Amino acid sequence: MRIPPSGKTTFLFTDIEGSTKLSQEFPDILPVALIRHHDILKKSIEANNGYVFKIIGDAFCAAFEKAADAVRASAEIQLKLSTENWNEVTIKVRLGIHTGEAEYRNNDYFGHLTLSRTKRLMSVAYGGQILISDNTFDVVKDEQFKNISFQDLGERRLKDLIKPIRVYQLMKEGLTADFPLLKTLDLRPNNLPYQLTNFIGREKEILKVKSTIEKTNLLTLTGSGGSGKTRLALQVGADLIDEYENGVWLIDLAPLTEETLLIQTVLNTFNVIENPLKNSEEILIEYLKDKEMFIIIDNCEHIIEACSKFTEKILSNCSKIKIIATSREALRCSGEITHRIASLSLPDTNKNLTFEELTQYESVNLFIDRAIAVNPAFKINNENAPALAEICYQLDGIPLAIELAAVRTKMLSLEKIYERLSDRFKLLTGGKRTALPRQQTLKAMIDWSYDLISESEKILWRRLSVFKGGWTLEDAEEICSDENLDVFDILDYIHELTEKSIIIFQEEKDRYRMLETIRQYGNEKSEVAGEMKVLRTKHLKYYINLSENAIPEYMGPKAKMWMDRLEDEHSNIQSALTFSVDEKLYEEGCRLAISLGKYWEIRGYISECISWLEKLMVNPESISPNVFAGANKLAGILNSIWGNYKNSQKYFEAALEIYEKLDDKYGISASLNMLGLNAYDIGDFKGAKVYLEKCLELNKDAKISLSLANLNNSLGIVNIAEGKYNEAKVFIQECIRIARELKDDQYLSIGLCNLADVESGLGNFESAEKFSSEGLLLDRQLGNTGGVILSLINLGMVYLCSDKTDKAKNCFNESLSLSNETENPLGKINSLLNLGYISLMEGNIQNSKLFYSESIVLQKDTPDFKCALNCLAGMAAIKTSEGEHEFAARLAGTIDHAFESTGAVIEKSVMEFNQKTLDTVKKSIGNEKTIEEFNKGKSITLDEAIRLLVS
16 A cells, blocks of 8 residues: 655645536536546556545545656646547546645645645646646756646746745646636736735635625624634635636725725725815725725724725725625624624644644644744644643634744743743734734734723723623623613623624523633733722622522423523633632632532532532631531532542531531431431441431421432432332332422432332333433433433443343443543443443453453442442452452452341342352362352452452
């Protein structure tokens, strides 16, 4: 297999001229012709040592290590195509050849400038024509070709707007030699400036803009400073230049300081001489009246009213004129369509993307291109790729910000650049000296926007910067209003800031947000104004009220709506908690965390909430007893979910002690219930019953409540563990009844999954599958990540019991993937041990050992009783297969003793493992030795056995 070339590579790109028209005229015979076309190109390229790395429709992209081979291949292609019998449909192909730097990775080439120039060169050719760049010509000019020569077509401007290149046409006997003038920028009048850097990305946006300009005579590109409005407009103009007889013209208004100079600037652009007998506007309209022209009016925001009047006047008198305006806000004149420039596409920093995966994002490609331009030694690899992803993400995909950051690669590593982004306005300086002053630093660019708005809009910008991750109108009205900014004016000012591209409105969520760079700028201004602490205090109190008022809504039909709302506010919640920790507002921080307990649990933010609670609970004296008890209870619940049973026991006992002093019966009941569940998880079923019976006594006169549902569920699972399925069923069904009455989908899902366990224990696998599937569906609808993990494991176990191994495996693989994403250790443990069991049943000992070993390592500190026993049973079977019979017998003894001491029912899988292990061991070392080792194992605790396997 031919190895694709890298480094200095010659590229040959092809395209069929008028392919769309051909498909319309010859729909029946074109497919046959294309097969022949593909065959000719592929064979010719490969026969000349070329590598076809991409075929897009009828267009071929090929790479050659030697430029001469690309030249020979192109001549051969055109000769064969010209002599082929096409049966009515004639295939004419245009070819472009260019040489430059590119690297082959992950089945594609990376080297945007080289590939882009090849494509642009090919696109200006005519069908049957072969064009080569001066780069390629310099390589092949001394090569000895048979009957091949090159005609110099002169220095031409391609539509990428970069500096002109000299273009040559390949000449050979048998090929057409005479073609019209090349379709380059030189063909039409224009004043489009040369660009020193390549245009990267925005392919979809360019298509959208081109499509929109067909429907209107005025399109305004809006967006924040540095978002790339000008460059996009120039590229669209270059692409469309062939459609306008009188060309494409740029009118740059950035240097203007007075709106009265607007008409004069336009006249100067077209070199129109003024007439003292006529006013300037009449002269301009007379000049443009019959022109077919595309005009780009750039940087309108600082003289927006004059631009609006001027544009409307021109378009109402000159029907063949099309205008693209660029501005921070719309011109607001008749016939205008606006298009907001989106940020460059960004990588997901939550995913560990490789370098190759990162290069699919526009922001990353722009950074790499600009970094190489200033530092040819710049390299990106899988080690520094995460830092690059974070840089692009933190800079919101703003082209100017990314370009300024890329300049810093001359002095700083990517990791260092990322570290310094918290002070981005000092870091991101040093742009091109030839750029406008406001484009030389990121801060200067935003200063320009800030200076153009009203004083009230400046105040609101500063105050809105307190929000992280966005806000609703109601949020802004509550937090940002005071005697200086009336609540009734907030909506109008938000509208104005949105129109001026300071704020982004997210229609699908009915929320507003700022780009992080804009927000940080507002933050700095707020600090200077001395109002940030007051704002953050209001912000903290607001989110405490919001989350406490949401507590009743967690039950019932609005639960998902509120979970989604809190998800939208997640960054604001983190910011509020950070402030409470920094300012030692521990009472307020604990109240916020406690009120969000259900949200943290359902959405899987377990470790995050535990971390916040640990920071907030450092000074109990500053927290009221009831709030401190609630914090302990929540910390206990979350540690229990995570499988940290020693920690959860400590927190539950602390909560119980405080609630008893307060004589808070609800708190006492909840703590007893959680202590009972905690005891169950570590295999202390007797202790679990003691706690739960005390709890039951407290709740004997209780009305319908979530705590009563919880208690019934707890009693149910303890009975399941003891094999008392009918008793368990009564408790679980009561839990389900209460959950349905309260419309609490989380507890309904928990009850259904535990009812599935009951039905499995009774051998009713069809019913078990039904209940488990229903529970899983509820968790998915609620967005309950932790619940989805447990429901998948539950359903997988049901499938295992009914011999649906493939379905079970799918469930456990999905639960493992979700557990890894959310760093859920208990989910990982359960998923791994079940995958280990399946591998063992399939005879794949090596895979099984890997799964079980990883699950055991996760349990070495606080083993879950049920999981630990399953792991030991699996490892005993594996040790037997590896000839470690004595060790296997000891593990079997440990398992047997664990069941005897707790009164738990031996599960079918564990029982089968143990019996098979003992039968095999007896055959190898005899009955007497097996019993001896088995009895030794009875003296080993679960904790000790786990540690033995880990060591």
